[in-house]
Amino acid sequence: MKKDNDYNKIIYSGIYNLISIFLVTLFFISIANTSNNKYINNIASENTLNVGSFITDTTAEVSDENLILSYLRNLYTIRNKSFITGNVEELYKFYDISNNFGAYSLEYEFKRIAFLRDWANGKDVKIFNISSTPKITSLKKGNNIYQLVLTETFSFDYAFNEKPEDIKNFTADLVHNLELEKLNNTFIITKDYYECAFNSGLDKYKFDLTEKSIPLTDVKSTNL
Structure with missing residues (x-):
């Protein structure tokens, strides 16, 4: 056991x-x-x-945005000189006037230039320090077409010739619905719709887009 x-x-x-x-x-x-x-x-x-x-x-997108802003700054610099000189010959290269939207957009700029020049002439006012600062708020890309919403801060100083020391300022934010086509390393405007404070006086002006300069006219413009 x-x-x-x-x-x-x-x-x-x-x-x-x-x-x-x-x-x-x-x-x-x-x-x-x-x-x-x-x-x-x-x-x-x-x-x-x-x-x-x-x-x-997003490096590529940032690069595109910078190119667009550079292009627009160049356009606005040339256009703003046109308010003073009336010369618009250089503006044609920025717009595709072979389509109705592009042609409308360029004619709208011509009307704004004509209006402001006539307003200054009629009021005996000197305009100077015209500037535009673009800011892109929305950007969409499809193939070589860019659609964007852009705010342009448009500003200028002015003074009546009888009181040159009394300098006043006009500033407005212009909201553009803009369409660009990319061509190599530059762009061309195919559509640019926006409204500004001059709108009530623009219908008086007509252009056929063969003009090289915008002359002063006898058209009475509305006040700013």
């Missing part, structure tokens, strides 16, 4: 040792797998971050 008890103790002890060894081995395997999984997840997260940064890169 005693021999049977000793034999059973040996069997139970062996089973216990095997179970202990198995559990310890399983524990270390679990630790090893957990460590590897964390390493893999870190690498996956890093790759995802890099890919996301690449996708959201």
Whole structure:
């Protein structure tokens, strides 16, 4: 009977040792797998971050916006000189007058130039320091066509010739709905719709877009 008890103790002890060894081995395997999984997840997260940064890169869009702003600043500089000199010959290169929208847009500029020149002449006013600051508020691109909403801050100083020291200022924010076509590294305006404070007096003027200069007329313009 005693021999049977000793034999059973040996069997139970062996089973216990095997179970202990198995559990310890399983524990270390679990630790090893957990460590590897964390390493893999870190690498996956890093790759995802890099890919996301690449996708959201807007360098090309920023470059297009800068090109457009440079183009418009050049246009406005030339146009603003036209308010003083009446010379509009250089403005044709900015507009596609082969389509009705582009032709309408250029004629609208001619009308504004004519109005302001006549207003200054009729009031015996000198205009100076004309400036335009464009700011793009919305930009959409499709192929080589750009549609944008643009705010142009248009400003000039003026003084009556009889009181040149009394300088006044006119400033207005003009909201343009503008369409441009990209041609190599420049653009051409295919449509530009906006309204300004001169609108009530513009219908008096008609142009056929062959003009090289805008002469002073006898048309009586409304007050600013």
